Amino acid sequence: MEQQAYWAIGIFLFIYALIISEKIHRTIVAMLGGILMVGFGIVSQEKALHHIDFNTLGLLVGMMIIVSITAETGLFKYIAIWAAKKVKGEPVRILIVLGLITAFGSAFLDNVTTVLLMVPVTFSITRQLKVNPFPFLFTEIIASNVGGTATLIGDPPNIMIGSAVKELTFMAFITNLAPIVIIIMLAYIPLFVLMFRKKIQTTPELKASLLKLDNSELITDHKLLRKCLVILGLTILGFFLHQTLHLESATVALAGAFLLLLMTGEHTMEKALSRVEWTTIFFFIGLFVLVSGLVETGVIAELAAKAIEWTGGDPLATSMLILWLSAIASAFLDNIPFVATMIPMIQEMGQMGMQNLEPLWWSLALGACLGGNGTLIGASANLIVAGLSGKEGYPIRFVDYLKLGFPLMLLSIALSSVYIYLRYLM
């Protein structure tokens, strides 16, 4: 490796150590890391800008706008409170239903959008029951990443894989990934109960108070709700059709957002734009540039090439390596640049004579999406929830999350390994 590659590794490790230490806000650290990569000449400014995934940023901003406006109608609060009442206000059951709603929502909206909807109502329910919100928020983070794995539009790695491999249609993602996603969620539910049931006890009076809530009061603006439902429906339809229409997902999300703003007016626009989580957006920008240093100096390519060399082209070994490497890497790095590196590598393997690439693609999708559950910085949904929770006075510590999230992530990858083997390689 050249001298610049060692500089890139040094800056990268230093910045990640700072992010993990949480001494300075992660957005400032990531942006400074990106600036160091450019400042030291490891990547030029032009190449750094090229590495910023504006499709991801546009998708996030667009959906944040749609969500912030729709949230004002009370729709998501209505669904969550309705579900909480259906399970008689029992905190453990609420934890499960909110987790399931999050998983389902993440499959059809992106997982960041879904947690943005779930977090406010989670605070409302947990405060009502006087229970710690952390178990609920943690469950929602995990569920969002698991649910997002099920569809092409659920998580950015899937969007990238689906865009790169035209044969992997929307339905192909569902038929191949949804079964293992359901298995993982079924395995997680008893674990969530075991981990948190003693920490979320409440009183019969508080449960009764929750049951007495008047759902009809929760929808605050029926006219706005109708507009939001139309736009949400069109946006989701747009995600279904975006490959057919030759549109990036960001275009669909931003079109939905600004159509909704057109229907709701200037006043709504200012409020909606102010509610975009700009600290998260800038954290992503910093991370993209930071990782670009490793990409441009060939560090990631060299690591991945050597890893594939070790397997000797065996389908089982290669699938397992991609699955586990993607999972571990995605737990600590942003999975988007990683997936961007892995896609051409898998395509190259096809050109080198590997016949059945399908298990490799699903291994990459499962590893990259589920791996995000491993650490607090593993996925955008984790960061969003941690950011919102910290702002509301309930900080989620990196280490606290790691102790619970990493073993759960390992379990999901172990289950995925068995699934990949039984379904594609046996």
Add this chain to the structure above:
Amino acid sequence: MLTYQIDPKRLDLAETQDGTDIEFYIKLHDEVHVDQFRLVQQVFDSNADYTDALFYAYANHEYKVIVRQEHYNDFVIELFKARLLRSLEWTD
């Protein structure tokens, strides 16, 4: 300290301290004041702070609002702006 007088024709109001939060129990007497109260809720629901004031609606226009200590004044002032309070006064 901010003190207030309610308008008994418009609402019944009681507040209790709960740890660092203040819980308000409010019963509104007619639909007009429900609409005004919703405007108060909208102020807190539409800002970027999710837990400054949490609103819970019950049957017959009864509400519980859990307000964080640091937002007590903001909440009371919003009630006054919505004409749900008769007066508002700074006292030592």
